[in-house]
Amino acid sequence: MGTDRPLPDLATLRPAGGKRSSKRDQILNVFLRQQAHLSADELFELVRREKAGIGRATVYRTLQWMVTAGVARKVDFGEGRSRFEPSYRHPRHFHLICANCHRSSEFLSSDVESLIEEIAAARHFAPSQSVVQIFGTCEECRTGKQTPTIDGATTELVFARDALRMAIATERSGLEFYTRAAAMTKDVRGRTVFERLAGEEREHLATLQKRYRELIAQDPQLESRPTFLFFKGAASGLFATGAEQLRKGVNDEQALLIGIECERGSHEFFKRYGERFEDSEGKQVFLEFADEERAHRDLLVREYRSLRERQGRHRRSRRTPIAKRAR
Ligand SMILES: [Zn+2]
Ligand SMILES: [Zn+2]
Numbered sequence: 001m002g003t004d005r006p007l008p009d010l011a012t013l014r015p016a017g018g019k020r021s022s023k024r025d026q027i028l029n030v031f032l033r034q035q036a037h038l039s040a041d042e043l044f045e046l047v048r049r050e051k052a053g054i055g056r057a058t059v060y061r062t063l064q065w066m067v068t069a070g071v072a073r074k075v076d077f078g079e080g081r082s083r084f085e086p087s088y089r090h091p092r093h094f095h096l097i098c099a100n101c102h103r104s105s106e107f108l109s110s111d112v113e114s115l116i117e118e119i120a121a122a123r124h125f126a127p128s129q130s131v132v133q134i135f136g137t138c139e140e141c142r143t144g145k146q147t148p149t150i151d152g153a154t155t156e157l158v159f160a161r162d163a164l165r166m167a168i169a170t171e172r173s174g175l176e177f178y179t180r181a182a183a184m185t186k187d188v189r190g191r192t193v194f195e196r197l198a199g200e201e202r203e204h205l206a207t208l209q210k211r212y213r214e215l216i217a218q219d220p221q222l223e224s225r226p227t228f229l230f231f232k233g234a235a236s237g238l239f240a241t242g243a244e245q246l247r248k249g250v251n252d253e254q255a256l257l258i259g260i261e262c263e264r265g266s267h268e269f270f271k272r273y274g275e276r277f278e279d280s281e282g283k284q285v286f287l288e289f290a291d292e293e294r295a296h297r298d299l300l301v302r303e304y305r306s307l308r309e310r311q312g313r314h315r316r317s318r319r320t321p322i323a324k325r326a327r
Contacts, residue, residue, distance in 0.1 A: 023054055024062050024065070026047065026050070027047055027059055027062040027063075028071070030043065030047050030050060031043060031063075031066065031072065031084070032071075032086055034046070034086070035151055035154070036085075036104075036151060037077070037083040037084065038083060038085075039081050039083050039084075040084070043084070044056050044059040066084070067084070070087060071086065071087060072086060072087060073087045077095070077097050077133065078097070078133070078135065079102075087278060092108070092276075092277070092278060093107060093108045093155065093228075094108065094112065094131075094132035094134070095107075095132075095133050096133075096136070096138070097133055098138035098141055100137050100141040101138060103149055103151075104149070105149035105150050106149075106150045106155050106228065107150065107230060108159070108229050109229070109230035110229075110230075110231050111230065111232050112230075113276075116130045147226070148221060148225050148226070150225060150228050154219075154225065155228065156281065157215065157222055158222070158225050159229065159280055159282035160215055160280065160281035160282045160285065161215060161216070161225075161228075162228050162282070163229065163281075163283075163286055164208060164212045164285055165212070166231060167270070167285055167286075168205065168208050170239065170266055170270075170289070171201050171204050171208060172205065173239035173240045173242075173243060174201045174239045174262070174266070175201040175202055175205060176239070176243050177242050177243045177262060178194050178195075178198035181194040181246055181258075181259060182194035182195045184246065185252045187252040187307060187310075189303070189306070189307070189310075190252045190255070190256060190307055193300070193303045194255070197299070200296070211285075215281075238265055238266040242259065245258050246258065252307060253307060253308070256303055256304040256307060260300045260301055263293050263296045263300060264297050266289075266293040267290050267293035267294045269290075270286045270290035271286075271287065271294075274286025274287040274289075274290055275287070
């Protein structure tokens with residue numbers, strides 16, 4: 001994972017040493033319209049239905065070129081032949097593959113990715129690609145209950161949905177954190193900062209919820225589709241632990257430090273994962289959110305410094321008379 005070339009601009013793609021051939025264009029167009037993971041033969045059949053006169057060999061060559069150019073990804077579902085999926089606006093992911101109906105469904109888990117990275121690092125191994133495939137029987141084949149899969153074009157939407165849900169959960173826990181921190185902070189300036197951040201979280205929360213509603217409106221089935229992104233650590237919102245610490249009772253300085261820690265964690269989380277996603281709305285959500293969290297962290301760090309300064313002055317001014325007395 002995370003070893004993709006930068007995404008090519010489809011409009012400017014050219015085969016090496018030549019003009020873009022119109023056959024290649026036609027094959028590319030058919031491929032990009034597909035939802036599923038196609039084998040070379042399936043793509044050839046689709047192309048042939050639309051356009052006579054394109055040979056199998058040309059389709060095969062074009063597929064190879066698409067993989068090299070970063071337009072397509074090769075996947076192997078253990079059938080003894082390769083399948084191909086578009087990589088454009090399609091985040092990297094893992095697959096669940098049904099041995100009965102041969103349908104595949106996509107998911108992404110940063111917990112799994114982190115673990116893979118951890119293992120590779122521990123073994124001083126430079127990973128170029130990692131594949132996680134779960135083979136078995138899907139719910140529909142087991143129970144007959146119709147269940148939507150996540151595949152192709154839906155992945156982009158479901159990804160954005162889950163990224164937004166995660167950002168919303170984080171905003172909620174942030175809002176709770178700052179509201180609580182504001183209520184218990186005695187230092188007036190510190191309290192004002194917490195109130196301001198609570199206000200910002202409230203505003204962002206409203207924006208994210210609006211964006212969520214707009215996204216849901218694009219696909220009536222979107223809310224009922226299965227989970228795509230699995231993040232154990234972020235499920236309850238990244239500020240939940242911080243809010244828990246506040247509940248135990250802390251002073252102003254500690255409250256600021258906990259806030260800084262939460263914002264730092266949140267910033268790093270959204271940036272780290274946002275950066276490795278392929279170009280998509282989900283990626284946008286993560287990166288924008290990462291920026292907001294950094295701005296919050298910086299604000300808290302400034303506030304922490306100025307609180308320490310005020311306290312320092314306070315202590316010094318109190319200490320002076322005692323020192324005089326001691327003389
Ligand atoms: Zn099945
Ligand atoms: Zn896939």
